[in-house]
Amino acid sequence: MRTHDDFLTSDMFQKNSVKKRQRVKFRTIWISDTHLGTPGCQAVKLLEFLRNTDAETLYLVGDIIDGWQLKRRWYWNQVHNNIIQTLLKKAKKGTRVIFVPGNHDEAIRQFIDLDFGGIQIRDELVHVTADGKRMLVLHGDRFDGVIACAKWLAYLGDNLYTVILKFNQILNVWRARAGMPYWSLSQYLKLKVKNAVSYITRFEDAVAAEARKQGVDGVICGHIHKPEIRMIDGIIYCNDGDWVESLSALVEDASGALRLVDWQEIMVLAGQQTLTHHPAEALAPA
């Protein structure tokens, strides 16, 4: 696979030759934790991902719009609008779009079982893969002891997290200028912090235990911003990651196989020059 950097150097002088979009097709796509409404959301890359992929079913697995942060400070721009428009357009053109709200967009939970512009708002549900695997789809916050016990503690962690994410973006602008690939500082820090690791393990175990209790083959969730596919005591545990740091999605192909993809891989598969360097196109209406 070509690296992001090869891609930049080969195309950077052909600004007017944006190639025709070759959408990468999947049976199903799961994304979560996009945190629209925050500066941490990597909105341009998310828009590029959505515009360059196609699926029969698209699951939005929670924390899509960050109501917690929007309440404190309004952050919304044209790219965020274009993302919403792109989702609505997909729903209109026949993609089954299912939104399972998370804790940051919990206000939307009051609309569970309703449809908005063709987007179905649903509580936890079971997805059946092409090869018959039954996968429980949920956001995952109800397994988070901190959030269940003390919301202020979660807010505090959220603020610190926002600062780290901001620093991460500045660092990556600098890294891109130096010709270095994208690297997530916040993810690195989280993986290095022992407590965070044990928290993640406990979360993954709890989610897998719930899937076992419900008698399904596996579970697909988000919430902890750590993309993963692995077996936990006979249960297929999948986490689709997020769009503030890992820029990842879970996908199912026509045969029912599940795998993780990220923004860079999709851009290469779609044969696209990265629109990140053409903000004018990203800003154009969807």
Ligand SMILES: [Mn+2]
């Ligand atoms: Mn969450």
